[in-house]
Amino acid sequence: MTAEEPLLRRRRGPSMADVARLAGVSGQTVSRVANGRHNVDEATRDRVLAAMREVGYRPNSAARALRNGQFRSIGVIVFELSSFGNTRTLDAIATAATSSGYAVNLIPVLNATQGTLSGAFDRAFNRLGEQAVDGVVILIEAHQLDEAEVQLPDGLPVVVVDSNADFDYPIVDTDQAQGARLATEHLLDLGHRTVWHLGGPAKSFAASRRLRSWRQTLMDRGCPVPPVLTGDWSAGSGYEAGRELAADPDVTAVFVANDQMALGLLRALHEHGRSIPGDVSVVGFDDMEEAAHFWPPLTTIRQFFAEVGRRSVDALISEIQAGEHHHQPVAVATELVIRESTAPPRS
Amino acid sequence: MTAEEPLLRRRRGPSMADVARLAGVSGQTVSRVANGRHNVDEATRDRVLAAMREVGYRPNSAARALRNGQFRSIGVIVFELSSFGNTRTLDAIATAATSSGYAVNLIPVLNATQGTLSGAFDRAFNRLGEQAVDGVVILIEAHQLDEAEVQLPDGLPVVVVDSNADFDYPIVDTDQAQGARLATEHLLDLGHRTVWHLGGPAKSFAASRRLRSWRQTLMDRGCPVPPVLTGDWSAGSGYEAGRELAADPDVTAVFVANDQMALGLLRALHEHGRSIPGDVSVVGFDDMEEAAHFWPPLTTIRQFFAEVGRRSVDALISEIQAGEHHHQPVAVATELVIRESTAPPRS
DNA sequence: GCGAGTCATGTTGACGTAAACATCGGAGGA
DNA sequence: TCCTCCGATGTTTACGTCAACATGACTCGC
Structure with missing residues (x-):
């Protein structure tokens, strides 16, 4: 059963020892070359490098990790x-x-x-x-x-x-609070009496930050705080919430906790024949790629995920x-991106 | 400088030897327990398990990988x-x-x-x-x-x-050809004279498969083959292409190579006052989460990424x-999802 | 009652790398 | 000229695990 042998050595690439043998040096020297140490003679280095190439040497990261403890x-x-x-x-x-x-x-x-x-x-x-x-x-x-x-x-x-x-x-x-404030203030600055909010799931910290900040902003400006709707981040939940909101003529401005829900909300609004931003203004959160091409293009809060x-x-x-x-927590600031889903309320 | 010592042993967790010492067995027995071998006495196993817990043992995957060559x-x-x-x-x-x-x-x-x-x-x-x-x-x-x-x-x-x-x-x-055929035939079956195509980047194999299959389907049915538009998968490029298409009254049906471009196309169509699906029908490809909430909800080809x-x-x-x-290549079939962006042409 | 078989457990060594230490030849200073 | 120092290179060893083999206790069948 000599066929066993190749099977055994299968998937075990050349090691330093192989390179060393070919280059006529010790394994340690190969190691030094592999790690770019400078205390290796130029000629020796070249010889080792050539040998590495010839046998197709690749350092074994398991051995390295074991050795280094990292x-x-x-x-x-x-x-x-x-x-x-x-x-x-x-x-x-x-x-x-x-x-x-x-x-x-x-x-x-x-x-x-x-x-x-x-x-x-x-x-x-x-x-x-x-x-x-x-x-x-x-x-x-x-x-x-x-x-x-x-x-x-x-x-x-x-x-x-x-x-x-x-x-x-x-x-x-991301600095959720700053972002939510930006969104809410933009709508208020446009002249809306107040701003509704479609939030993310209650258990999400990000969602509750956005919600708290939205509420705080409203209170700071002395605006009434409407009841909160809650979604699950999905476009579907945005659509559901949108159907409620669309039925209420008081609603002229909505801050939605993410773009996907905003998309669903937009759809619900269209279905009810409410024009955007004519009848109601909408601001999202995230600035996903697609937001610029929603109908209408969505005003939103840009997060810098990168x-x-x-x-x-x-x-x-x-x-x-x-x-x-x-x-010390790191908070990355957001940015308001104004597109076409927001406008002053109809006078 | 005895302070050096703790630094030295830092970030080197307990090993089998530590567990073995504590449990009063050999390292090999610890290994057997760790790997769930059955040839270990119940009592011994418990003792080892307890010792592992006590010292917070975690197998070192580097050593394992080195040993196993995998x-x-x-x-x-x-x-x-x-x-x-x-x-x-x-x-x-x-x-x-x-x-x-x-x-x-x-x-x-x-x-x-x-x-x-x-x-x-x-x-x-x-x-x-x-x-x-x-x-x-x-x-x-x-x-x-x-x-x-x-x-x-x-x-x-x-x-x-x-x-x-x-x-x-x-x-x-994914079986690109089958998907593209599905999309094109759906539009044709609805009664459209032919189907335009907004494709992905020329260099993409997926894009060219979809394109080829769209063209083939048209030819099989004896329909005229309109010129192809090319995008880069982004909603923005879909929007650009959409502006061209929207200006041409002959266009009543478009098969777009992905949902994101379809979104942009939808927007362009809206801007030009063309109704969907009244004036033009649109089919996408991918069935991304959001497609169900585009305006109108997008008929598309579902890919089974999972x-x-x-x-x-x-x-x-x-x-x-x-x-x-x-x-033998594996091709995963797609599925047509009919929503509201497609309808028979205006008679 | 004794060899064969079974099972729990221990001992040894090798996987590939790199730090620590050892060696050796030559450069430089006195 | 001799000693020191330095830089290139080699040798040894340990990192943690587990296969392979070794050991020893105990069971079973005849």
């Missing part, structure tokens, strides 16, 4: 169905991490209520149970995390992208490398 | 700005991989034309240069990959999510584990 890898915990914003943030995180020389490990969490992976089973599959990353960025809303079956090993550096200030970890997020992603990676890496904990 | 990790190569569909596919890939016990490594590629990472610099950061994954799923359109600075080490199992049949790797993708993701992971894992290469 993985140069960060985990990103995301909820199974990544929402629009998370996707953009994730993108930025991946880019930032990569250019800092860190790999990115995607760790999807399954909602505990929906899966029934139990005991040993889930343990094997929970990548965090295994030491394989140097730190993690949590991209899920905290309340979802609570329900999920991840528990964070302690001692692992963590950065949370969320809006809950009462967290034991460093936090990076910035959030970048900042969270920076924070995580400095925590990993320096052990720094700066519990 | 990483239990797959890489997913994505383009920097992940498009809508890719995001959904990525999600499915992550879920499928996780539940097969594989970790997911996100590998963003930077377009070569835009970054100027050179030489040693990029080598250090290209995660594929380092052996750290057992295989990769390529989620980028092939033409983008060509321009990018990734080169695949050979011997690495690869699955491509794309529509190019002339590939040296296994392929999984299925594509799952199938590609399956294919990759079987390639990794069994070394199977089945170059």
